[in-house]
Amino acid sequence: MSESSGHVVIAPDKFKGSLTAAEVAARVAAGLGPDVATVAVPVADGGDGTVDAAVAAGFDRVEAEVAGPTGEPVRAAYAWREAGGTPTAVVELAEASGLRRLPGGPRALTATSRGTGELIAHAVRRGARRIVLGLGGSACTDGGTGMMTALGVRFLDADGRELPPGGAALADLDRIDASGFEASGLGPSGGVEYIVAGDVDNPLLGPHGAAAVYGPQKGAGPEDVALLEKGLVRLAAVAAHTHGLAGAAEHDGVVRAMGVAARPGAGAAGGVGFAALAFLGADLRPGIEYLLDLLRFHDRLPGARLVITGEGALDEQTLRGKAPAGVAVAAAKAGVPVVAVCGRRTLDDEELAAAGISAAYALTDLEPDPEVCMAQAGPLLERLARRITAEHL
Numbered sequence: 514m515s516e517s518s519g520h521v522v523i524a525p526d527k528f529k530g531s532l533t534a535a536e537v538a539a540r541v542a543a544g545l546g547p548d549v550a551t552v553a554v555p556v557a558d559g560g561d562g563t564v565d566a567a568v569a570a571g572f573d574r575v576e577a578e579v580a581g582p583t584g585e586p587v588r589a590a591y592a593w594r595e596a597g598g599t600p601t602a603v604v605e606l607a608e609a610s611g612l613r614r615l616p617g618g619p620r621a622l623t624a625t626s627r628g629t630g631e632l633i634a635h636a637v638r639r640g641a642r643r644i645v646l647g648l649g650g651s652a653c654t655d656g657g658t659g660m661m662t663a664l665g666v667r668f669l670d671a672d673g674r675e676l677p678p679g680g681a682a683l684a685d686l687d688r689i690d691a692s693g694f695e696a697s698g699l700g701p702s703g704g705v706e707y708i709v710a711g712d713v714d715n716p717l718l719g720p721h722g723a724a725a726v727y728g729p730q731k732g733a734g735p736e737d738v739a740l741l742e743k744g745l746v747r748l749a750a751v752a753a754h755t756h757g758l759a760g761a762a763e764h765d766g767v768v769r770a771m772g773v774a775a776r777p778g779a780g781a782a783g784g785v786g787f788a789a790l791a792f793l794g795a796d797l798r799p800g801i802e803y804l805l806d807l808l809r810f811h812d813r814l815p816g817a818r819l820v821i822t823g824e825g826a827l828d829e830q831t832l833r834g835k836a837p838a839g840v841a842v843a844a845a846k847a848g849v850p851v852v853a854v855c856g857r858r859t860l861d862d863e864e865l866a867a868a869g870i871s872a873a874y875a876l877t878d879l880e881p882d883p884e885v886c887m888a889q890a891g892p893l894l895e896r897l898a899r900r901i902t903a904e905h906l
Contacts, residue, residue, distance in 0.1 A: 519818030520550040521906070522849070524810060526824040526836035527562040528856055531890035534562055535569045540891045541821055541854060544898025549906060552813045556822075558836045559710035559800030560649025561613075563605040567592035570808040572603065577635045579628035580663075581614045582652035584678060591632050593639070599706075601643040602636035603807070604629065606782050607650030610659070612731065615652050621733035622740065623679035624653035626785050630663025637699050645807065646789060647800065648711040648782040654680040654728055654741045656717070656748045657788020664700070665693035666792060680724070680783065681737075683744030686751050691792065700793060707795035710803045712834040715780035717745055717773075717787045723780035731783070745784055749774040752791055801839030810840070814847040819905055821898075823854035827873055831860065841869030852905060854897050856886055874900060 525537040532540070534555030542551045557566035568574045572592035581587035592603035607613065609628030633644055653659065658668050659678055667690040668676045668683075676682040694700055701707065715721050724733070724741035733741060753772065773779060778797045779787040789795035805811065814820070822840040824831065831837055841851045853865070853873045865873055874897040876886040886893060 519816055520552055521545060522552050522554060522813050522817045522820045522844075524554040524556050524820060524822050524840045525854065526556055526558065527565075528825040528890055529561065531825070531856070531887050532894075533565050535565060536891065537823065537854070537894065540894040541898045544895030545902050545906070546899070549902060552817075554808060554810050554813055556801070556808060556810065556836050556840060557647070557804055558649075558712050558834065558839065559647035559804065560712075561605070561607045561611065563647035563710070563804065564590055564592045564603055564608060566804070566808065567603040575602075575636070575639070577632060579609045579631035579635075580625065581628055582610050582624040582626075583615065583620060584625060584627070585616070587614055587628065589628060589632060591636055593636070593641070595640070599643045600640045601645060602633075602639070602641040603645045603647065604632050604636060605647040606785060607647075608632065610653055611650040612652045613650065620652070620679075621654060621728060621731045621737050622681035623677075624655070624731070625659035625678035626651070626653045626655055626657055626783070627659035627663045627678065629785070630660035633660070634664060634699055637703075637705055642704060643706045643708065645708045645710055645803070646795065648709060648713065648785055651727070651782035651785065652731060653785075654724055654731060654733070654745070654783035656680065656683060656723075656745050656784035657782075657786070657792075658683065658748065660785055661694065661788050661792050665697045666691045667693065680741040680744045683748045684740065686744070686747045689751055694792070707789060707793040708803065709778065709781070709786060709789045709795045709797045710800040711778060711781045711786065711797070712800045713781040713786070714777035716775045716777065717749060717779040717784055718742065718775075721780070723784040726780070727783060748784070749787070799834055799839070801834060801836050805839060805843055810843060811847070814844065814849055817847070817849045820844040820849050820851045821854060821901065822851060822870070825856045827853060827855040827858040827860050827865070827875070829859070832864070832868055837870065838868050845869045852901060854894060856890065857883070872904070
């Protein structure tokens, strides 16, 4: 197939546990063969792999030593681009504060988002005027208080002592002192724009909130979830009453946080979404849509004859704003057909077609053993790509 026949855009997310998005793209390109002109645009939706996708798109990788979710130091990275516009840093919460950073398993009550705040501070002091914060894979349910502590906010008990890290301690929150943050130049008053790129629309509190929905995924049992919920309720109430955030009121002894806490996305990453909205004045954007713009995906579509997207699993979550669905929407606007590769799929052909994906190719079509699929994902992807060449190119 000659280049004049049109190129193929390869825009997958990662295959979690097997291959990064860039590795998936490289394997697919190899399988399509040397006669197929390809353009690789590894993508992400704001979760794990967002920094890698930005670096693959031409951002620089910047590393810093910051606090991990237990407070122990970790080496984490963010993506940086300065030339040609507003100096921008892409900060992925999972890099510093993710579950994968936890030694010995989850610590639901005490895990902190502090390292994410330290990455933000590092980027702003480097000159960033825009911070894109990708939320996903969080180890913590601290309402973003760790992140904001690193940026100069103090969360105090009734005796004026700073609270220890983690969501459980928030039940003792009495007041919030943001004077250090406001004077630091790290926030909107210092000219820094904050954008949250995510695909979670949960509020902070309640049965669909950060503690109830995501706490169990982080090792929280029923009593832990109740304690974390109590802390987040207290955070929302104190923020409303002492930090100028409208919308918390006492009713029948229960604090009902509305306003910021009730906004879709406030419950993302254990409540880090709430802190970003409440303290950073962040603009919440659908993760894949914003990142496709940031990665200049649309610039690769003119003249393309096919887009190949994908992720580890094509399932119900895919339809709720994950990367392949976002890629398919963008490609459809340009009139370019889309096929997908994946590790496994639970969506039928009709569901895929409704999402704009005309065909899907799963590793499990070739190898029914999931462990073999994980171990041999690269070679199996090349075999799937050869099928795509035969059937679509």
